[in-house]
Amino acid sequence: NKLNMRDTVKLYLAGITSPYSYIDSATGIIDSLTFTSNLTFSKAPSGTYYLVVKHRNSIEIWSKAGGESMVKGNTYSYDFSNDSSKAYGNNLVKKGTKWCLYSGDVNQDGFVDFSDMTLIDNDAYNFTSGYAQTDLNGDNYVDFTDLTICDNNAYNFVGTIKP
Numbered sequence: 759n760k761l762n763m764r765d766t767v768k769l770y771l772a773g774i775t776s777p778y779s780y781i782d783s784a785t786g787i788i789d790s791l792t793f794t795s796n797l798t799f800s801k802a803p804s805g806t807y808y809l810v811v812k813h814r815n816s817i818e819i820w821s822k823a824g825g826e827s828m829v830k831g832n833t834y835s836y837d838f839s840n841d842s843s844k845a846y847g848n849n850l851v852k853k854g855t856k857w858c859l860y861s862g863d864v865n866q867d868g869f870v871d872f873s874d875m876t877l878i879d880n881d882a883y884n885f886t887s888g889y890a891q892t893d894l895n896g897d898n899y900v901d902f903t904d905l906t907i908c909d910n911n912a913y914n915f916v917g918t919i920k921p
Contacts, residue, residue, distance in 0.1 A: 765896065766814070769797055771807040774825040778921060781807060804830045808846070808921065811838070814891050816859035818868065818918045820846035847919030860916045861894040862908035868918040870911040878905050 771782045782802035786795035807828055809821040821836065822844055828834055839856040842848040850857040862870035864877045881892040881900040894904040 767795065768812045769799075770810040770812070771799055771802045771828070772810050772820070774806050774808060774921075776921075778808065780810070799828070802828065802830065804828060809836055810920075811859070812866075813859060815864050815894055816861050817849070817863045817870065817916060818866075818920070819849060819859055820918075820920045822846060823921070845919075846921065849919040860911050862911040862916065863918075864892050864894075864908070870908060870916045872912065875905060875908050875912060878908050 765788050766785060767788055768783060768785050770780045772778045772780050782799040784797035784799055786797040788795050805828060806825045808825045811819045819838065821838075823846055826834075826836060836844070838844045838850065839858065842850045842852070842857045844850075844857070849860070851860055852858070860870065862874050864874040867873070878892045878894070878900060881890060882902065882905060886892065886900040887898055889898070890900050892900045892904060894907045897903070
């Protein structure tokens with residue numbers, strides 16, 4: 759029930775009707791213990807939006823069907839970790855007591871698949887370390903553990919689910 763490291767996420771507010779255009783965005787650091795980040799959306803007018811979460815090696819997550827009501831200038835909290843239904847299509851995985859993003863979409867194409875595994879395998883072969891996109895478990899080393907996470911999610915056809 760903790761992250762191995764603090765990490766950056768990008769959040770977008772998307773319209774609730776097709777083509778679901780992005781209205782505003784914010785970047786923040788997710789705390790490894792509290793799973794929180796303070797983000798401000800300053801451009802979007804009051805209305806109903808989908809929250810879209812993008813992370814360097816996880817699949818993109820959209821908030822629940824119908825979106826969320828936002829009032830410009832107000833502080834807003836949305837917790838994906840306490841209930842899978844907070845994500846569109848319940849597209850989260852339970853680890854311990856938290857609902858989490860699926861990891862493994864290294865190339866950010868919306869699917870965890872062989873192309874992601876190839877990138878991880880190449881970095882593992884080259885003993886890549888540090889803050890790497892292919893380090894799925896956040897231990898600062900790209901190795902068989904990261905490849906296993908990706909392989910399991912690819913086997914289960916994990917991908918982005920959005921309206």
